[in-house]
Amino acid sequence: MRKIIVFVAILLAAFYLFPKDKKAFTIETLYRIKNVGNLSISPDGNKLAFVVTEYFLKEGKSNSDIYLLNLKTGELVRLTNNEKADYSPFWSEDGKYLYFISTRKDGPQLWKIDLRGGEPQKVTSFYTGVSMPKMGKDGRIFFVSSIFPECGADNKCNKHLSEKLEKGPVQAHLAISLLFRHWDHYRDFRYKHIFLLDRHGKVHQLTKGKKDFPPFSLDGHRGYDISPDGKYMVYEAKLVSNPESSTNFDLYIMDLQNGKFSCITCENKAWDGHPEFSPDGRYIAYIMQKVPGYESDRFRLAIYDIKTGKKRVLTEKYDNWVDDFFWAPDSRTIYFKTEERAHFPVYKVDINTGRLEKVIDAKAIREFEVTPDGKRILMTRTSVKEPVEIWSYNFKSKPTRLTFFNKKIEDEVDIRPAEEHWVKGAAGAKIHLFIIKPHNFVKGKKYPLILNVHGGPQQMWADSFRGDWQIYPGAGYIVAFANPHGSPGYGQKFVEAISKDWGGKVMKDIMRVTDYLASLPYVDSDHMGAMGWSWGGYAMMWLEGHPTRFKALAAMMGVYNLRAMYSSTEELWFPEWDIGGTPWENPRAYKKFSPSNYVKNFKTPCLVITGERDYRVPYTQSIQFFTDLQKMGVPSMLIIFKNDGHWPNYVKSMPVYYNAHLEWFHKYLGGAPAPYSTEKLIRNIQFEEEKK
Secondary structure (H helix, E strand, O other): OHHHHHHHHHHHHHHHHOOOOOEOOOHHHHOOOOEEEEEEEOOOOOEEEEEEEEEEOOOOEEEEEEEEEEOOOOOEEEOOOOOOOEEEEEEOOOOOEEEEEEOOOOOOEEEEEEOOOOOOEEOOOOOOOOEEEEEOHHHOEEEEEEEOOOOOOOHHHHHHHHHHHHHOOOOOOOOOOOOOEEOOEEOOOOEEEEEEEOOOOOEEEOOOOOOOOOOOOOOOOOOEEEOOOOOEEEEEEOOOOOOOOOOOOEEEEEEOOOOOEEEOOOOOOOOEEEEEEOOOOOEEEEEEOOOOOOOOOOOEEEEEEOOOOOEEEOOOOOOOOEEEEEEOOOOOEEEEEEOEOOEEOEEEEEOOOOOEEEEEOOOEEEEEEEOOOOOOEEEEEEEOOEEEEEEEEOOOOOOEEOOOOOHHHHHHEOOOOOEEEEEEOHHHOEEEEEEEOOOOOOOOOOEEEEEEEOOOOOOOOOOOOOOHHHHHHHOOOEEEEEEOOOOOOOOHHHHHOOOOOOOOHHHHHHHHHHHHHHHOOOEEEEEEEEEEEOHHHHHHHHHHOOOOOOOEEEEEOOOOOHHHHHOOOOOOHHHHHHHHOOOOOOHHHHHHOOHHHHHHHOOOOEEEEEEOOOOOOOOHHHHHHHHHHHHOOOOEEEEEEOOOOOOOOOOOOHHHHHHHHHHHHHHHHOOOOOOOOHHHHHOOOHHHHHHO
16 A cells, blocks of 8 residues: 555656646747736735736737735735726725826826725826826825926926927937937936825926936836825935936935925935835935945945934845845834845844844745735745746745736646756856756757856846746757856855956856756757847857857847947946946957957857847947858848837737747757747738738
8 A cells, every 4th residue: 555655646746747748838828927016005904906917929919907905805806907008006095095007098197996986087197197106195196207397297388398309390319418318218308307296186396407306217116205294205316417427326305395405325426226214204214335336336225314314234244235125114124135146035134233134035026015014025926937926925934825817827838947056167156057958858868958148247047937948948948047257146246256357257157157068968069059138148249259169149139349339328337337447548458358359250150139229238239240240151140129129028029039039049959940930020921921
């Protein structure tokens, strides 16, 4: 009997560990997966509002709607169901109304819905739109909008100037100073400002002038906060004469009764941002750096005591970045998310003693909130093999999953897990490596491999769900991704090691990882490829001019000509720090590490992808690279997404991105064929032929 039980147990284990009956992960699978986020807990802690985004691949569309989860009963209700996007939910003070932003009419505008019943009602008709909303005291609502400074909150004026600019006979951009464009948009005379919507529906402008309040933030933080008593506002500003070369954000406090403001961080010439008042209103917590001009200096958690005017750094002894934080209800504890060895765990710190304690490590926590009673954390989390869902953690037992929007796909499709390896890299460092084996992996068989190099370069590949990690294994490839020198999560010295050394230690790391991968018994070392985005694209362009084991490369949004990059990008503080000064101050560095200086060595077939509205790494960098590949007779293909910036549109352009990779790597590495013709997709005729 015991032998039978053991045999049955082995069969069950084999069934769950090796799901041969599940389908391979495809591009279509990725766009069936729903994204869950934008958490907002009700004032009484009994309900959770959040956003679910679904995608429609063939139509090239996506849509976001708001759901409501009863945390006591588990009842799940879909609050909105509109063909336009609904997002950024937040609660009225009494919890009877849920406010949100919607694009359903004149959008994005503020809407609200009565949770006791009824249809959504439009709250604002602000011509330039509403973003970053925040509920204040007594029903006042704050928001951010980009306006013409001379118009202020005047809708007619903003509409008139917008129409003149966008539809007039002259179509041009004008600049008299730098940072006239950023990431994917031109300034075009507009500036961000903070507004107040009072209880009577009147809009008041709180910040003024030809500066952004708050400035652009890549991570999407609100950039301001309102004190619990409603008397004060703290906000970010970048009031420097050289914004293109400075990382110096500062925090200002404004008295909302008289409009007077003062700076609380101006003695620090580095970055200060993401302010949040404590629940009792005494403190402002924020994130700060210490090294001016260095955007990848360690992000530290600090507090400002409003009563005494004193500031303290709470995480100086913690050697990794603080990404996000949340005050506990007692105003004495702050929970913060950090980057640590490919995970995003949550820590807590006592603001009086400075004591740090890890609270939960659930691989990749994306966002989190603490309930009003302080008894549990609600979060969205993911891992390589798990799409994002909402989970609950009560500080005692293991996290509990609350939503199952993607369970059907998890049951039907083989979503591959990752194995962790450590490889000896440059300078004796241990390099963290992840390997994902292909669908229906068979021991003893060799498979083609794709190594994915991350961008940043100060960025960390995390143990989190991502299309790259599933589509390529679904097509028969081993996928590998590593965190070489420059990656956060392994101490700040490891991060700093890449600056002014782009072709040094990090490239040795990449090649030692490649050698390690080639030695594995299941890797076909004659059919290995590599791909990378942004700085990862630079790495591909660098490898193109240097000896490698790779049979094919794919470079996306890459930096190619460092001298040209400097004078065409917008955030000049980045090359000035990471390369080392300006090209005329340090020409040797710009020449030494520029892939454009190694054209004579080009020989590896390379796919090149870029976006015409990419102002961070201008698309001309990829055009220059493609031109040189062609002149050297290297097989190559160039794709330029006309309407995209540094990140192609997720549902319109990224399917083409994935398909092009599959097509390219199939040609040179031998994986499964791409499902479509990339040429026909770009000509917009592939789906029409399928319908026929």
